[in-house]
Amino acid sequence: MKNRFSRIGFILAAAGSAVGLGNIWKFPYITGEYGGGAFVLVYLLAIMFIGLTVFLAEAVIGQNAQANVATSFIETSKSKNENWKIAGFMIATGLILLSFYSVVLGWILSYVFSSFGTLPADAKTAGAAFDTLITKDLATQLLYHTLIAGTVIFIVLKGIKDGIEKINLILMPFLGIILIGLLMYAISLDSFSKAVSFMFVADWSKINSDALLAALGQAFFTLSLGVGTILTYSASLPKEANFVKSSIMVALVDTGIALIAGLIIFSFLFEAGAPSAAGPGLVFISLPVIFSGWGLLGKIIAISFFVALVFAGITSAVSMIEPSLMFFIERFKMTRKKATLLCGSVFYLLGIVALLSMSTTYGSSLTFFGKNAFDLMDFASSSVMMPTAAIVICLFLGYFVDKTMLQEKFTKHTSVLFFNVWYFLIRYVVPIAITILFLNQLGLI
Numbered sequence: 470m471k472n473r474f475s476r477i478g479f480i481l482a483a484a485g486s487a488v489g490l491g492n493i494w495k496f497p498y499i500t501g502e503y504g505g506g507a508f509v510l511v512y513l514l515a516i517m518f519i520g521l522t523v524f525l526a527e528a529v530i531g532q533n534a535q536a537n538v539a540t541s542f543i544e545t546s547k548s549k550n551e552n553w554k555i556a557g558f559m560i561a562t563g564l565i566l567l568s569f570y571s572v573v574l575g576w577i578l579s580y581v582f583s584s585f586g587t588l589p590a591d592a593k594t595a596g597a598a599f600d601t602l603i604t605k606d607l608a609t610q611l612l613y614h615t616l617i618a619g620t621v622i623f624i625v626l627k628g629i630k631d632g633i634e635k636i637n638l639i640l641m642p643f644l645g646i647i648l649i650g651l652l653m654y655a656i657s658l659d660s661f662s663k664a665v666s667f668m669f670v671a672d673w674s675k676i677n678s679d680a681l682l683a684a685l686g687q688a689f690f691t692l693s694l695g696v697g698t699i700l701t702y703s704a705s706l707p708k709e710a711n712f713v714k715s716s717i718m719v720a721l722v723d724t725g726i727a728l729i730a731g732l733i734i735f736s737f738l739f740e741a742g743a744p745s746a747a748g749p750g751l752v753f754i755s756l757p758v759i760f761s762g763w764g765l766l767g768k769i770i771a772i773s774f775f776v777a778l779v780f781a782g783i784t785s786a787v788s789m790i791e792p793s794l795m796f797f798i799e800r801f802k803m804t805r806k807k808a809t810l811l812c813g814s815v816f817y818l819l820g821i822v823a824l825l826s827m828s829t830t831y832g833s834s835l836t837f838f839g840k841n842a843f844d845l846m847d848f849a850s851s852s853v854m855m856p857t858a859a860i861v862i863c864l865f866l867g868y869f870v871d872k873t874m875l876q877e878k879f880t881k882h883t884s885v886l887f888f889n890v891w892y893f894l895i896r897y898v899v900p901i902a903i904t905i906l907f908l909n910q911l912g913l914i
């Protein structure tokens with residue numbers, strides 16, 4: 470029997486993929502930068518009309534073909550055209566993404582352990598500690614990157630059912646419990662109401678085209694789109710399962726967790742009188758200082774918070790490598806072990822290049838086109854390859870797949886109207902929106 474998800478296993482694993490550093494770290498810090506409420510509203514619209522549309526697109530291709538990315542495109546296309554194997558390029562995106570995601574998760578894991586010691590008392594100390602970690606302390610980074618990479622490899626070696634589904638079954642409820650605990654603490658703070666109005670009362674003055682594009686980019690990133698992850702997971706979804714309902718559930722869980730993380734973090738920031746626009750240093754610099762002011766309770770909160778981030782990140786990380794594993798297993802008849810060793814070594818070594826590229830010692834020799842290797846991998850995957858894949862997915866379904874077949878798949882589970890709206894979005898609205906985002910990220914507009 471094929472190694473596949475149960476329906477609830479699929480929802481948990483896809484939600485595990487979607488919920489990651491993007492929700493708990495990036496969403497709050499960009500919401501802070503773009504001034505709160507209005508940005509949140511734009512983001513919710515982007516999730517509903519653009520993110521969910523592409524999510525459903527990946528899901529319908531995967532569930533229909535029940536195969537790896539390349540084969541799924543070929544099988545789903547009207548003409549069963551072999552050339553569609555080119556869509557297989559997206560598996561590389563996941564590996565590149567995973568290389569530096571593993572390094573960042575390593576930093577967070579190191580913060581779990583350092584939170585047991587003394588937390589930094591002010592922003593200057595915290596900033597210096599973080600700076601030392603990423604520019605000088607290569608041994609520590611290497612150790613934690615190795616621990617994270619090892620964990621990811623260990624999990625995916627066991628396969629979909631016994632590896633990926635199981636780890637999500639354990640970590641996702643844990644993550645939920647920690648976040649609910651942190652939320653309850655946030656609710657008990659005086660600043661909670663301020664956080665609520667910051668996030669839900671719209672101030673349109675901060676919304677410009679940058680904010681709109683940031684919301685759109687975040688909607689993509691947070692739903693793990695354009696990497697073939699959702700497609701690959703959906704290929705292991707039972708053929709009769711309701712992919713529409715499952716997709717909506719995943720988007721709801723992902724959005725709910727981003728909003729909860731935002732409420733928690735803004736309550737903490739406001740309580741400490743810290744500015745809402747903390748930037749990327751939010752998690753590594755601003756929060757540790759706040760926790761340090763709260764004594765023993767602060768320590769417990771710090772540890773729980775960083776553990777939650779590690780859990781959220783691990784369930785995303787395993788989903789970044791799975792598309793390449795399935796590709797090599799099916800198309801090159803590799804064993805799962807061999808495919809994992811191959812792809813595992815690629816992302817592990819690329820991760821080492823990424824971490825060396827930020828060090829004061831090796832940085833200069835690992836800088837290309839004015840970007841260090843870490844930033845370059847981030848740029849190549851999130852700003853170039855993911856939007857390209859998303860455009861390919863939309864054009865593929867909109868113009869190269871039999872419409873009647875698609876309509877049948879959708880209307881098994883939902884109304885014709887729903888399908889028509891989706892089809893319109895996939896043919897016109899989403900490709901245009903992503904093209905604009907893409908050109909903007911390349912600095913062309």
Ligand code: TRP
Pocket residue numbers: 486487488489490491492563566689690691692693694696698785786788789
């Ligand atoms: N969604 C993940 C997060 O919010 C990150 C992510 C982006 C991702 N693309 C992905 C995860 C592809 C898995 C696969 O952190």
